[in-house]
Amino acid sequence: MIQEKSFLKRLASGIDMWLIMAVFILLLISFCAVYSAGFAYNLSSRYIFVQSIASSIGLVFLLFLASFNYQYYKHFRKTVYVLSLILLMAVLVFGSFKRGTKGWFDFGFISFQPVEIAKIMFILVLAAFLDAKAKFSKNLSFLIQVFAILMDHLVLIMMQPDFSSTLSYFPITLVLLFVVGVNPFYLFCMVIFGSFSVGIPLLDTFINLQQKFIQDGTFLLKLATFLKNDKNIICIILSVLIFIMSVWRLLCKLKIEIPILYPIILCLSITFGALASIPVEKSLKDYQRKRLIVFLNPNIDPRGAGYNIIQSKIAIGSGGVFGKGLKKGTQTQLGFLPEQHTDFIFSVVGEEGGWVMSQVTLILYFIFIWRALIIAKVSRDRYGSLVAIGIATMFTFYVVINIGMVMGMMPVTGMPLPLLSYGGSSLLSCLCAIGILCSISLRKHIYY
16 A cells, blocks of 8 residues: 555656646547547447547556556567567457458457557667667668568568558657667668658559549650559669769769768668569558548549548538537538548547637647657656657657648548547557656656
């Protein structure tokens, strides 16, 4: 009992109240929005029940993880890493299919998506590795090891396949590598690798959708026809590689010394990125590719992939300043807005709560991310800082992509809005991450 009181006193004195306040208000907004989103389909009770169960379990985990010393994750990083891989492999064997993805454990009354927890474990493992090997951050071998840790997760997730879940891994990795002092050129090469691996499959889809809007005989039509040929794309990539090496030789002749390792790594990033586009293209279904590029011009497929964005923009725009009121949004209640309880939950907030509630939600996310970065700053060790920055990056990426998506400014990736979207797995993982942040905050002065 004494030990319990001791922890409660430490919790009351050391917890970041701004962070907790933002979290609980976001949860309250979530319950209202999810309830309204399910009202038109008579699913409000079910949605609220699931959210209540997930919130209750998540808060228990939050308190547990807050009381658990986060530094143990660093000492057992290999164990955490192996467990995360086992979790991702187990779902490939024993998991069930939902929306074409074998990424769920279905227990009948409840289902769980292990990739949501695997992301948190990845942050813990990567932060531990970077903390232990930070003095080697300038070495290329260091970056190769990080890349191997990253690819182990990505390959297993893509086998489900769950493309949207892999996207958050890249900003987390890039930001943490930047924090520990990795050469910015290497980070640029990683961006190039990701751009080519995803960009090539999406380019082909965009050209196919855009062709019907291009007039016959124009330069754009000829260019689109040229780019549809895989051999032509290979020729373009080879030309780019030759150009890079030619520029390097020219700079050397001008007495501008650049190590040959730099152009070689850049060329390899482009080459392997192009090769990686092959499995990415096979794992992405046609509708997924359309969703990722249609935000550039939703009208190229208004009744298909562009429909969600068009309806979402109508919903947000019609909300006005103060909104239409709970359960009074026409787009929401008449069923025009697809996935309104999950991916497009912010559209419900915008329509029924208006500009005011949308701004309140954004401010709450700003407070959350700001406090997470403050926790990173005041952490007593580098490991705690890296974990907090990793979690802040993950939340920032999800918020920016999701809200940008519903406003037609970002691709439709299927990413949930943290703490707001309906879904037990996402909500549970978010509260677990917040528990780890609280653990770091509580131990900023002493070990216990």
